[in-house]
Amino acid sequence: MEPAEAEFLAEKELVTIVPNFSLDRIHLGDLGPFNPGLPVEVPVWLAINLKQRQKCRLIPPEWMDVEKLAEIRDQERKEDTFTPMPSPYYMELTKLLLNYASDNIPKADEIRTLVKDTWDTRMAKLRLSADSFVRQQEAHAKLDNLTLMEINTIGTFLTQALDHMYKLRTNLQPGESAQSQDF
Amino acid sequence: DSDGGSEELVLTPAQLIRSLEQAWLNEKFAPELLESKPEIIECVVEQLDHMEANLKRAKTGDLKVSVHRMEIERIRYVLSSYLRCRLVKIEKFFPHVLEKEKSQAEGEPSILSPEEFAFAKEYMANTETYLKNVALKHMPPNLQKVALLKSVPKPNLDSFVFLRVLERQENILVEPETDEQREYTIDLEEGSQHLIRYKTIAPLVASGAVQLI
Numbered sequence: 001m002e003p004a005e006a007e008f009l010a011e012k013e014l015v016t017i018v019p020n021f022s023l024d025r026i027h028l029g030d031l032g033p034f035n036p037g038l039p040v041e042v043p044v045w046l047a048i049n050l051k052q053r054q055k056c057r058l059i060p061p062e063w064m065d066v067e068k069l070a071e072i073r074d075q076e077r078k079e080d081t082f083t084p085m086p087s088p089y090y091m092e093l094t095k096l097l098l099n100y101a102s103d104n105i106p107k108a109d110e111i112r113t114l115v116k117d118t119w120d121t122r123m124a125k126l127r128l129s130a131d132s133f134v135r136q137q138e139a140h141a142k143l144d145n146l147t148l149m150e151i152n153t154i155g156t157f158l159t160q161a162l163d164h165m166y167k168l169r170t171n172l173q174p175g176e177s178a179q180s181q182d183f
Numbered sequence: 184d185s186d187g188g189s190e191e192l193v194l195t196p197a198q199l200i201r202s203l204e205q206a207w208l209n210e211k212f213a214p215e216l217l218e219s220k221p222e223i224i225e226c227v228v229e230q231l232d233h234m235e236a237n238l239k240r241a242k243t244g245d246l247k248v249s250v251h252r253m254e255i256e257r258i259r260y261v262l263s264s265y266l267r268c269r270l271v272k273i274e275k276f277f278p279h280v281l282e283k284e285k286s287q288a289e290g291e292p293s294i295l296s297p298e299e300f301a302f303a304k305e306y307m308a309n310t311e312t313y314l315k316n317v318a319l320k321h322m323p324p325n326l327q328k329v330a331l332l333k334s335v336p337k338p339n340l341d342s343f344v345f346l347r348v349l350e351r352q353e354n355i356l357v358e359p360e361t362d363e364q365r366e367y368t369i370d371l372e373e374g375s376q377h378l379i380r381y382k383t384i385a386p387l388v389a390s391g392a393v394q395l396i
Contacts, residue, residue: 001211008260009204023246030197031250045257046250055246133378137360140369141378143345148396151345151376158378159343166341169361 006149010092011045016059019050044093048100058101063087064094066107069114076121082145091119091149119150126150130158134165196230200258203227207265209388212345212395214381215338216272216280217388219296227262231255273303276338278331281307307331340382347376350392356383 016039023034031042039059042050050056063069063086075083087093094115102108126146133141143151194202206220234255241248273280273295281303284294295303310331319327352371357379359366371377371387376396387393 005264008257021246026247026250045253049249049253137364139360139364139380140357143376143378144374146376151396155345159345162343163339163341166360 001152001155003149003152006152007092007096009148010089011048011096012043013087013089013093014041015044015047015061015093015097016041017047017050017056018059019056021055044096048096051101051104058097058104060097060101060105061087061093063090064097064105064111066110066114069111069118073114073118073121076118080125082122082125082143084145085147088147089149090115090147122146122150123153126154130154134158134161137165194226199223199226199230200261203258203261203265205391205394207261207268209395210265210268210272213385213388214340214342214344215385216269216276216294218292218294219269219299221293221296224262224266224296227258231258231262269299270302272338273299274306276335277303277306277310278335279337282332340385342381343378344381344384345376345378345396346384346388346393347396348373348393352387352392355379355387358383 018037018039019034020036021034022036023032025032031046032040034040047056047058051058063072068086072083072086094111097105098108098112105111129141202220202223206217206223210217234251238248238251238255241251280294281300284300284303287293293300311329314329315327319329348371351373354368355371357367357369371393384393388395
């Protein structure tokens with residue numbers, strides 16, 4: 001999956017905006033109604049678009065706050081395992097919201113750094129786990145607290161590596177069912 | 184707004200799109216071609232047509248128009264990506280896909296839609312003609328046949344996949360990787376995420392109990 005596709009999925013998450021226009025309810029997504037000054041929840045893709053057209057102000061999600069994120073980062077650094085993240089799309093949402101609406105987000109730069117630090121710690125742990133998974137030839141792993149973007153970043157490489165290992169291993173055993181395709 | 188005509192599945196538009204996205208992700212990450220989902224495709228296409236029609240009638244410049252247009256584009260993207268993903272697999276595994284479709288029992292779901300089936304057959308015929316004209320007819324008479332089923336690689340069902348559990352499952356067998364290991368069973372809790380071989384959980388993907396990610 002391309003990172004852009006992971007972002008595409010993340011864009012469906014809901015975020016609160018304060019519109020400066022009015023519009024009645026829109027079907028399909030059950031969006032709106034929109035009234036000036038009244039907060040309403042919309043998917044991120046719409047929020048970003050409206051913001052770009054200067055039709056709203058974005059309210060950062062509750063977790064996008066310096067103290068909260070510092071706590072999360074510290075927790076992540078302390079533990080060997082993965083801590084649950086405040087949003088399954090924390091990375092994509094941070095990037096999108098800080099890119100398009102940093103003026104609506106207090107201490108945007110600090111937030112960016114904190115999220116990046118947390119990401120880096122988690123990716124380092126992920127590389128270690130992946131390495132140990134391959135080395136010990138595990139057949140199964142439980143990855144509850146990993147987010148899609150993290151899985152996606154290492155996913156293709158890891159599954160391909162495991163496939164190669166498997167092929168090498170099964171070819172060592174002679175007389176296996178004639179599955180080998182050596183064309 | 185849209186109720187469509189005769190829906191056997193009574194899904195809200197939002198649920199329909201959710202099903203499409205699930206089918207899309209599963210198809211993307213599964214090593215083999217999954218069952219075709221004609222009900223979902225038909226309903227999505229109908230939904231899109233309906234939305235397009237609505238748009239034509241609305242006044243331009245209306246904010247609603249651009250929001251609907253964006254929604255339509257997003258749905259279209261998922262639909263196209265899903266169909267394209269299937270075509271890639273059909274081209275990659277064409278003899279096996281056709282073989283599997285032929286051997287599906289009565290009442291078992293199809294792997295290919297009628298259009299995909301026609302495409303696969305044509306692709307096979309074209310490949311055979313191509314190989315014959317470019318190489319085979321110049322070979323000695325006893326070497327002029329190619330067994331496509333044997334030469335075209337099969338999908339690797341032993342690939343590892345990532346999944347999220349939608350419905351709790353008990354006692355899923357995990358086969359050992361090496362001779363020294365023993366097999367063991369695990370329970371899949373709802374909402375948990377796992378990395379495991381595709382083969383073991385293939386039926387769970389088909390039944391919708393797990394979602395590939």
